[in-house]
Amino acid sequence: DAKTTQPTSMDCAEGRAANLPCNHSTISGNEYVYWYRQIHSQGPQYIIHGLKNNETNEMASLIITEDRKSSTLILPHATLRDTAVYYCIVRVANDYKLSFGAGTTVTVRA
């Protein structure tokens, strides 16, 4: 049972912002939204996570809607090295398990 829904793929131009949507309409109050990415043939890399407030770090920004049913990961200035599969995951705070769905394959083009 998929907890999140993401587009299969998306392209974006180098230097432009990449906005990656994620739907999690069944999210419960104690579940966080996590984003990871996996560059080809590497282990996943943590990007950002949040509960209900918008979050920003050196890699990206996470915008969570007020009803928490969806979120958007924003890569402010995409580079070719951002080409990867991006996974949106919901997870209970005290549950260490991460359930990876299919993710969104993001291709950044010059």
Added chain:
Amino acid sequence: GAVVSQHPSWVICKSGTSVKIECRSLDFQATTMFWYRQFPKQSLMLMATSNEGSKATYEQGVEKDKFLINHASLTLSTLTVTSAHPEDSSFYICSAETGLGHNEQFFGPGTRLTVL
């Protein structure tokens, strides 16, 4: 900080042999480590969760006698694929958490196993 290493990065073995993969947290102590498997063009599938000093918890459908996991210290977990067969060929990835509050998991670079 928060670096997780795996060794080897790739291994090729003959069918019927056993292969050991190491996962180390280099700059933190990992109370919990996880092992994932990823087949080509598929997503990561959790195989098992291991806590230091205790038996691993395997996900449904994962044979515990085939995939032996040992978490002997706070910085090392090993996965041994026993009597490997071609269908075990996959990308094996470990991850680690510190267990201090609400932390993200840190992933290793993965190990590519090819069984001939």
